[in-house]
Amino acid sequence: MLLNFDRLGGWKWILLGITGLTSAFLILPIVFIAALSFGSSQWLIFPPPGWTLKWYAMFFADPRWLEAAGTSFYIAAIVTVLSVLIGLVASFGLVHGRFIGKEGLRALFLTPMILPVVVLAVALYAFFLRIGLNGTVTGFVIAHLVVALPFSILSITNALEGFDKSIEDAAVLCGASPLEAKLRITLPSISHGLFSAAVFSFLTSWDEVVLAIFMASPTLQTLPVKIWATLRQDLTPVIAAASTLLIVVTIALMLLVALLRKGLKS
């Protein structure tokens, strides 16, 4: 009876209560920050004494915030393209290739996901000090690519495994060149995998804090680094405004994913 919702009796309400409280626990901080970004109190008093847009005005008036947001977007966009391209090529090798140590290689490609990021950050920081890549876009892109690539490889190998290779072979037998068959048959069939690889890669780079703190220089920082540096000084409501903008971007991406999933299903 425990797995039948309608026959749980009184327990149903306990479970619903815990789930409701947990949902509130998860959503309220986000709602709270969004509300406070429109509040007029410098000290983030809740409920706010009045409503204002001045924190947003301050965000958009400060070239450093905008620059940081621009840098974040630029780096995340490059990481997304490289991560999907390298991930796609590697996935073809991993799924359709036959060579010794394939499974081991596959596991190796996922290790950046399990290694504590701080270890990678410190190690790359030391390496980049030697070759002069700290504080450069290249350095940021490489660091973020290392952590984004596993997500890309995971999404694309999953999609490729669900794709029947014999369809591609059939296209070749019917006269398509191997490349043509890949581009016109295989790629469209795994487009959902490519899409989630792109979204995950973008978000990984866009949200990444720890590597970015180490790679950043006074002249080049991403939005999370700017938020981090500001947070260490005070809790100014400008961060609430910046955070709310980030939340809006997140919700937009989530809706995009949901819409595309629906489109794929129908």
Added chain:
Amino acid sequence: MVLLTERDSPPPAARLRLVRPMNFALTVPALLLLVVFFILPVLSLLLRSVMEPEPGLGNYAALLGSTTYLKIFLNTFVVSALVTVVTLAIGFPVAWALAIMPSRLSSIVFAILLLSMWTNLLTRTYAWMVLLQRTGVINKTLMGLGLISEPLPLVNNLTGVTIGMTYIMLPFIILPLYGVIRKIDPAILQAAALCGATRWQALTRVLIPLAAPGMVSGALMVFVMSLGYFVTPALLGGTANMMLAELIAQFVQSLVNWGMGGAAALVLLVVTLTLYAIQLRLFGTARMEGR
């Protein structure tokens, strides 16, 4: 369509070989990236722990022989264990409810879980810094209700870190546990009820044992992720309860002591990889994500 006889064309296998030259070579770009910018830098960092300032195990002796550092190791384990226990205690009933509630309701909860997971880590941590501060809404509410007369110290201490980390880790335990409970056949619990088990017996002797693999695997995952966390402990914790990831960053950034930094990194790495190996051995799969 033109039908080909066997004599007209080479057998399919021979032609298909042309289509399958892709092999190891395709993984080379990814492999190069990984070796040059991941494996070698990490190995070189670990090497520095036994080479700097002079060759030997001096850094490890200093790290493991000092009560200051041992306290940090202990604190890292305590925080991670606390977060794991709390997320499991909250996560199990939520995953259970999600697995059986009408989909209209569960889709709302899933949307909240995903939104929370996808929201920028710093945003979420900032929210808790604001909520938990002395003049924050939680202290104000408690004082308004007359439950406390002085603001509680909720931030820059163990309470703050535990709340903040639990908040971040909850989805990582709810989602896999949901998958596990979803796969349990309701007929088994029906059978338990028919055989006279009370609800409580059915819970403790049937449902929880069946969900146990998922609970252990999820708990291990949360524990390992917590061990290496940097941002949330740094912002919500105090100097008195520093965690290992902060110590590594501090050795490198403020003290420029690469030897000690490398040694602390190796400790974190060894613990992480050992637990990961246990996870693989026990469950064959690993779903982990570090930040």
